[in-house]
Amino acid sequence: MSTHLEPSLPHPAAAVPGRRALSGIPLGTALKESLLKLRPSTQVRNPVMFTVYVGSMLTTLLWIAGLSGHADADTGFMFAVSAWLWFTVLFANFAEALAEGRGKQQAAALRGLRTTVIARVVQGVPADTPATAEAYRGHVTERPSGSLHKGDIVLVEAGGTIPGDGEIIAGIASVDESAITGESAPVIREAGGDFSSVTGGTRVLSDWIIVQVAANPGESFLDRMIAMVESARRQKTPNEIALNILLVGLTLVFLLVVATLLPFSFFAISAAGQGTVIAITALVALLVCLIPTTIGGLLSAIGVAGMSRMMRANVIATSGRAVEAAGDVDVLLLDKTGTITFGNRQASAFHPAPGVAADVLARAACLASQADETPEGRSIAALAARQLGHMPEAAAGAAFVPFSAHTRMSGVDLADRRIRKGAVDAMQGWLAGQGAMLPEAVARAADDAGRRGSTPLVVCDGRAALGVVELKDIVKPGMRERFGELRRMGIKTVMITGDNKLTAAAIAAEAGVDDFLAQATPEAKLALIRRYQADGRLVAMTGDGTNDAPALAQADVAVAMNSGTQAAKEAGNMVDLDSDPTKLIEVVETGKQMLMTRGALTTFSIANDVAKYFAIIPAAFAGVYPQLAALNVMRLASPSSAILSAVVFNALIIIVLIPLALKGVRYRPLGAAALLRRNLLVYGLGGLLVPFAGIKLIDMILAATGLA
Ligand SMILES: Nc1ncnc2c1ncn2[C@@H]1O[C@H](COP(=O)(O)OP(=O)(O)OP(=O)(O)O)[C@@H](O)[C@H]1O
Ligand SMILES: [K+]
Numbered sequence: 001m002s003t004h005l006e007p008s009l010p011h012p013a014a015a016v017p018g019r020r021a022l023s024g025i026p027l028g029t030a031l032k033e034s035l036l037k038l039r040p041s042t043q044v045r046n047p048v049m050f051t052v053y054v055g056s057m058l059t060t061l062l063w064i065a066g067l068s069g070h071a072d073a074d075t076g077f078m079f080a081v082s083a084w085l086w087f088t089v090l091f092a093n094f095a096e097a098l099a100e101g102r103g104k105q106q107a108a109a110l111r112g113l114r115t116t117v118i119a120r121v122v123q124g125v126p127a128d129t130p131a132t133a134e135a136y137r138g139h140v141t142e143r144p145s146g147s148l149h150k151g152d153i154v155l156v157e158a159g160g161t162i163p164g165d166g167e168i169i170a171g172i173a174s175v176d177e178s179a180i181t182g183e184s185a186p187v188i189r190e191a192g193g194d195f196s197s198v199t200g201g202t203r204v205l206s207d208w209i210i211v212q213v214a215a216n217p218g219e220s221f222l223d224r225m226i227a228m229v230e231s232a233r234r235q236k237t238p239n240e241i242a243l244n245i246l247l248v249g250l251t252l253v254f255l256l257v258v259a260t261l262l263p264f265s266f267f268a269i270s271a272a273g274q275g276t277v278i279a280i281t282a283l284v285a286l287l288v289c290l291i292p293t294t295i296g297g298l299l300s301a302i303g304v305a306g307m308s309r310m311m312r313a314n315v316i317a318t319s320g321r322a323v324e325a326a327g328d329v330d331v332l333l334l335d336k337t338g339t340i341t342f343g344n345r346q347a348s349a350f351h352p353a354p355g356v357a358a359d360v361l362a363r364a365a366c367l368a369s370q371a372d373e374t375p376e377g378r379s380i381a382a383l384a385a386r387q388l389g390h391m392p393e394a395a396a397g398a399a400f401v402p403f404s405a406h407t408r409m410s411g412v413d414l415a416d417r418r419i420r421k422g423a424v425d426a427m428q429g430w431l432a433g434q435g436a437m438l439p440e441a442v443a444r445a446a447d448d449a450g451r452r453g454s455t456p457l458v459v460c461d462g463r464a465a466l467g468v469v470e471l472k473d474i475v476k477p478g479m480r481e482r483f484g485e486l487r488r489m490g491i492k493t494v495m496i497t498g499d500n501k502l503t504a505a506a507i508a509a510e511a512g513v514d515d516f517l518a519q520a521t522p523e524a525k526l527a528l529i530r531r532y533q534a535d536g537r538l539v540a541m542t543g544d545g546t547n548d549a550p551a552l553a554q555a556d557v558a559v560a561m562n563s564g565t566q567a568a569k570e571a572g573n574m575v576d577l578d579s580d581p582t583k584l585i586e587v588v589e590t591g592k593q594m595l596m597t598r599g600a601l602t603t604f605s606i607a608n609d610v611a612k613y614f615a616i617i618p619a620a621f622a623g624v625y626p627q628l629a630a631l632n633v634m635r636l637a638s639p640s641s642a643i644l645s646a647v648v649f650n651a652l653i654i655i656v657l658i659p660l661a662l663k664g665v666r667y668r669p670l671g672a673a674a675l676l677r678r679n680l681l682v683y684g685l686g687g688l689l690v691p692f693a694g695i696k697l698i699d700m701i702l703a704a705t706g707l708a
């Protein structure tokens with residue numbers, strides 16, 4: 001089988017430029033894009049900047065008319081104003097092009113991963129064929145991966161590239177996922193349990209797997225990633241739409257205000273030649289300075305840059321709305337096994353009930369696990385075989401009872417015996433159904449295992465409890481510190497697990513979560529989320545299992561572990577390629593940064609008006625109302641230099657703020673009120689004061705160089 005994937009392909013996050021705002025993006029391309037974005041069809045999508053665009057055209061026409069002798073102002077002034085209005089539009093285009101440039105680089109890197117491989121599709125297998133590589137090899141037809149559809153079965157053997165996203169239905173293999181995750185250590189993927197999903201483009205290093213394809217052409221994980229980073233497909237988020245409405249409202253208000261001043265100009269034109277008029281060019285300049293061009297010009301760049309930042313954190317968001325919601329999350333629910341812990345629960349010991357021989361327990365546990373394809377089941381069979389010195393014969397006519405998240409038990413029905421293993425409370429129910437009780441000593445052994453953070457499984461043969469199997473799992477490192485950080489951000493962490501209370505308590509304490517819910521069924525997980533949401537809280541959920549899928553679908557922000565099942569990944573609106581549950585910190589930071597950056601630049605943009613007002617009004621109206629000279633606090637060189645300075649400042653401030661828009665306002669884990677106060681101080685006060693200094697400086701330069 002041929003593989004077209006270069007082993008050294010960059011993974012998407014690695015292909016992304018460094019943390020500095022402008023590095024790595026070809027400026028030439030962005031400049032060219034800024035010019036292309038002058039198309040009216042593009043401009044009309046941004047009402048604030050479209051107003052400036054129309055103003056630029058109008059002043060340009062007035063200037064041309066002025067050249068042929070119909071001027072209502074100095075033509076040099078008219079030319080300068082119209083030129084700077086065009087710059088204002090171009091600068092906003094440039095900001096957007098820069099932000100999109102980064103997304104395009106990420107998309108290109110991802111496209112590189114989406115190469116066609118030859119898929120070995122299995123077809124026409126007789127019904128009783130065992131699902132093994134040997135048996136399936138004879139039924140393989142080769143097809144390009146692009147033609148695979150949902151439900152197709154493919155065989156992938158060592159050295160082969162997995163041709164599409166899917167679920168392993170048989171086999172176990174070590175898989176190199178570095179092309180997608182950037183993590184070089186191979187991972188084990190196997191049928192059954194929570195590690196059964198595979199991603200197209202990753203490589204099988206050893207053994208074989210039979211995969212059921214889960215996505216139709218163009219709908220794969222990679223395709224969705226590409227669509228998301230390509231801003232063309234980016235949908236406006238609810239907050240963005242709300243802000244846009246506010247900006248449009250402000251623009252209309254100022255448009256009305258300025259329009260009421262028009263009669264002065266018409267009067268002036270009819271009485272041309274007198275100096276006491278307001279030129280239309282000056283009115284357009286006034287309008288552009290008053291409407292929120294700073295935020296209007298940078299708004300889309302802020303959104304695009306937020307998605308890119310998420311991507312650099314190795315989180316693939318498939319919904320912009322979720323990224324934004326992440327900024328306001330109050331509660332984080334986490335699944336235990338596979339999310340907080342590594343999730344390959346391995347049987348570590350048998351604890352027989354008093355009077356039960358160790359081998360009797362081992363043999364029963366083994367029988368109940370022989371057809372159990374979960375990692376837990378396989379590890380129990382392996383431990384039993386080691387203890388017994390051999391693998392017990394599979395009993396003829398045995399009917400396997402598979403594990404389910406509802407029953408939380410599994411087992412086997414033989415001709416005369418019913419053997420079960422499962423969660424303590426589930427097995428108590430099983431015994432109670434037969435009028436029996438869990439012996440004190442077995443309950444104690446289970447509790448002891450729970451206190452060690454292990455998962456105890458009680459094994460019963462009919463109404464006889466034989467003992468406990470201890471399953472060990474390891475908490476992923478660094479959880480405690482990171483959950484502490486989430487707490488400082490004001491986010492409550494709650495672990496929800498199907499495991500018993502003692503195990504849950506031990507793992508909760510070790511990982512440092514705020515609260516936990518034990519013995520939870522998928523419905524209980526879902527109900528908990530709904531309860532929080534009914535209280536008006538915004539809920540984030542991280543999980544990996546198929547049994548987490550309903551909860552993930554309900555949560556506002558749902559991060560599926562990349563190691564998890566296909567169902568979890570499809571239900572979530574983000575996938576963390578690093579399978580790190582505390583990645584929510586970065587997700588929340590990015591969301592908060594996006595909201596804060598928008599808020600900060602809106603504040604700055606509106607506060608700016610005050611200075612521009614003081615610069616332009618006295619200058620523009622001094623001729624009509626000499627009393628307005630009292631407002632001329634800035635003492636600018638001349639009326640035309642005052643107006644031009646305000647327009648130049650209004651354009652340049654967009655360029656100056658591009659790095660902030662792309663990088664985002666710095667986030668600190670402070671309370672929301674403290675953050676708001678700080679931002680109002682910095683961006684509100686800054687927005688008031690900076691333009692006074694900036695406009696005065698530009699005016700001095702214009703006056704000194706004789707340009708105005
Ligand atoms: N193969 C199995 N056979 C019998 N019982 C099992 C098996 N696997 C797990 N159990 C029992 O069922 C309980 C629930 O398992 P499940 O994987 O559904 O947990 P969960 O709800 O995903 O929670 P978490 O993943 O957070 O631990 C486990 O705690 C264990 O006691
Ligand atoms: K403005």
Ligand SMILES: [Mg+2]
Binds near residue numbers: 335336338544545
């Ligand atoms: Mg789970």
